[in-house]
Amino acid sequence: MKKTANVLSLVLAGxxxxxxxxxxxxxxxxxxxxxxxxxxxxxxKEAAESTGEKTADGKQYKIGVLQLVxxxxxxxxxxxxxxxxxxxxxxxxxxxxxxxxxxPTCQTIASxxxxxxxxxxxxxxxxxxxxxxxxxxxxxxxxxxxxDPASSDLVESNDNPGGNVxxxxxxxxxxxxxxxxxxxxxxxxxxGILFCSAESNSEIQAKMAKDAIEAEGMTAVEYTVSNSNExxxxxxxxxxxxxxxxxxxxxTIAAGMATxxxxxxxxxIPVICGEEGMVNAGGLAxxxxxxxxxxxxxxxxxxxxxxxxxxxxxxPIEYLPLDKCKLxxxxxxxxxxxxxxSSLK
Numbered sequence: 001m002k003k004t005a006n007v008l009s010l011v012l013a014g015x016x017x018x019x020x021x022x023x024x025x026x027x028x029x030x031x032x033x034x035x036x037x038x039x040x041x042x043x044x045k046e047a048a049e050s051t052g053e054k055t056a057d058g059k060q061y062k063i064g065v066l067q068l069v070x071x072x073x074x075x076x077x078x079x080x081x082x083x084x085x086x087x088x089x090x091x092x093x094x095x096x097x098x099x100x101x102x103x104p105t106c107q108t109i110a111s112x113x114x115x116x117x118x119x120x121x122x123x124x125x126x127x128x129x130x131x132x133x134x135x136x137x138x139x140x141x142x143x144x145x146x147x148d149p150a151s152s153d154l155v156e157s158n159d160n161p162g163g164n165v166x167x168x169x170x171x172x173x174x175x176x177x178x179x180x181x182x183x184x185x186x187x188x189x190x191x192g193i194l195f196c197s198a199e200s201n202s203e204i205q206a207k208m209a210k211d212a213i214e215a216e217g218m219t220a221v222e223y224t225v226s227n228s229n230e231x232x233x234x235x236x237x238x239x240x241x242x243x244x245x246x247x248x249x250x251x252t253i254a255a256g257m258a259t260x261x262x263x264x265x266x267x268x269i270p271v272i273c274g275e276e277g278m279v280n281a282g283g284l285a286x287x288x289x290x291x292x293x294x295x296x297x298x299x300x301x302x303x304x305x306x307x308x309x310x311x312x313x314x315x316p317i318e319y320l321p322l323d324k325c326k327l328x329x330x331x332x333x334x335x336x337x338x339x340x341x342s343s344l345k
Contacts, residue, residue, distance in 0.1 A: 061092040061120065061306050064113035066132055068125035069101035071254045072277025077144050077170075077295030081122055084299020090306065099128060101228070101255060106131035114139060120302055123167075125251050126152050126201045133165050140305050140312045143167035144298040145291065147201035147249070149317050158317040166315040168298045172249055172274050172288050173325055174205055178212035180287050180327075181272040184339065185244050190219045192242035192269075194235065194260065196252035197224040205248035205274065213246070231256045235263040242269060249274035249288075257281035265336050276328045284337065285329045285344070289320045 063085075067074050078096075085092060095113065099105040110131040113121050120140045123129035129143040133154055144167050149155045156162035158169070181191065191213050195202035206222060213220040221242060225234050231253070238245065245264055247253045253260060254277060261282020264271050273283035275291065297318055304310035327344060334341045 062118045063092050064095045064118040064121040066109050066123050066128045067098045068128040069251050069255050073275045073291040074124050076291035080292040080295025081299040084296045088303040110135040141165045142298050145170045147171050148204050152200050166312045168294050168318045174208040175212045176287050182216045188243040190242045192221050192223050192238045192245045194223045194247040195250045202250040228256045231259045239267045245269050245271045279328045279330045284333050287327050289325050
């Protein structure tokens, strides 16, 4: 970014120093605070916009972000996306919006971002992507944390999207996760699969999990909720009926994972999760993708679209390779359940 006139530089430098002293340069790390872009570089961009200044390439991009709900995985993908823009030196302003898990709110926010004439919109999670895709066929839309965009009717095909939507998939290694469950719990016979029936991505993963569980010689039983208020009742209903619980990368369950783990751990039910944040919230273990890396990959796509003129209609949905997956074990939970996880290290 080029230097402005001397007076403006002094003003901005003072503002940046005050901001850094008050807030620091790091976005919140926990799922209790909405993702923000609070770096000094971002504050400088905002100040430049307010004074009408153009950045070095003569273009300042407007980017809208619609995140379905606040939890660790989606927060991480959001941060990764923003970091990729910063690392590329992109000049931009960003409008961060969170629907708090409410579909009508997704629709309202989607309309706002479209009416703002953003240059590009990032949609995090399937309901958010569906809301934005239904609101515009012109503005480029990148999605992330969506398991199967084609099955969710967001693109014509994952290899050749054919419209104004592309992005990255968070398809997790479900088969490997069930193999992990079997390794930790070799005597398990019945596995509950917990997910939200309103999330199409979760239905896809649940089917994959059922097939993998049965292939390991175990019995799979599906347990569904329609909203977060039902989680405690449904998990309680599993007590005495399942030997273990598997939950995919389901946004409703991830946001309510503290409740899941509280009931499950109190009743001796190990939970194998779809992603790391759910393990940190009390689950036992996972072998999953890194959502920060997934968001970063999506940010790289955004840079290609905005600065290189890449055709989004021909940009395939991208996936993180297996070598980007990692094992995460909650040793405190393992101790509570009396499970030896030392062989996993």
